[in-house]
Amino acid sequence: MSASFEERLNKVIDRLLSKELLANEGLGNEIGFYIFDYPPEKELQVREFMGTVQDQIHKRMPSISLRHINLFELLIEYLKERKLLDRAFKLQKDKGNEELIKALKGPLHEQKIAKYFVEKAKPEEHDLILMSGIGNSWPILRSHTLLNSLHPFINDTPLVVFYPGKFDGQGLRLFERLKESNYYRAFQLVP
Structure with a gap:
């Protein structure tokens, strides 16, 4: 029998503060990427929990330098900096979502966003990075x-990703409905 969402959520902070996770121990030369998957209908509860995570980490282990990136907010910030946000809104209004998505493929290419993410997250200055906002993006x-x-x-x-969907160790299935995307280089944060 698998643990309930609430049971798994209650284990997150202890897991984030574990020596093993913070030191990337026992990963067999893999990079320390972790996924906390959860039912999409629990999104609002997870959003609220993100504040609790940050507060508790700072209270329980003040020496930990933590950075939380909301991916959707990061994309908005990126578009604003490049003066593309207003144009994107206008394009969506005039031509719809499909045209907007097509137009943003270049500016929001994953390599560009990865570099921007790292620029904002500054992993070399932090002990832990949390990412949320996947579903909104x-x-x-x-x-x-x-x-x-x-x-x-x-x-x-x-890097710990809070993921509204399913991660089985081999693939990600956003919202537990979309076609599975192969991704096997992460570890489940809390089984």
Whole structure:
């Protein structure tokens, strides 16, 4: 019998503070990417929990330097900096979502976003990076392609992704409905 969502959620903070995770121990030369998958209908609960995670980590282990990146907010910031956000809104209004997604493929290519992510996350300055906002970023950006693109940039800092869907150790299935995307280079944060 598998653990309930609440049981798994209650284990997250202890797992994030574990020596094994923070030191990337026992990974067999793999990069320290972890996935906390959860039922998509629990999104609002996970969003609220992200504040608790940060508060508890700072209280329980103040020496930990933590960075939380909401992927959707990062994409908005990226588009604003490049003066593309207003144009994107206008394009969506005038021509619809499909045209918008097509137009943003180049500017939001996963290699560009991976570099921007690293620029904002500064993994060399932090002990732990948390990523949320995956569901809000779809279909503009695919999480598995971004994770693959982040591999060369994030070396020793663990990255924990809060994922609204299913991760079985071999693939990611966003919202537990979309076609599975092969991604096997991460570990389940809490089974």
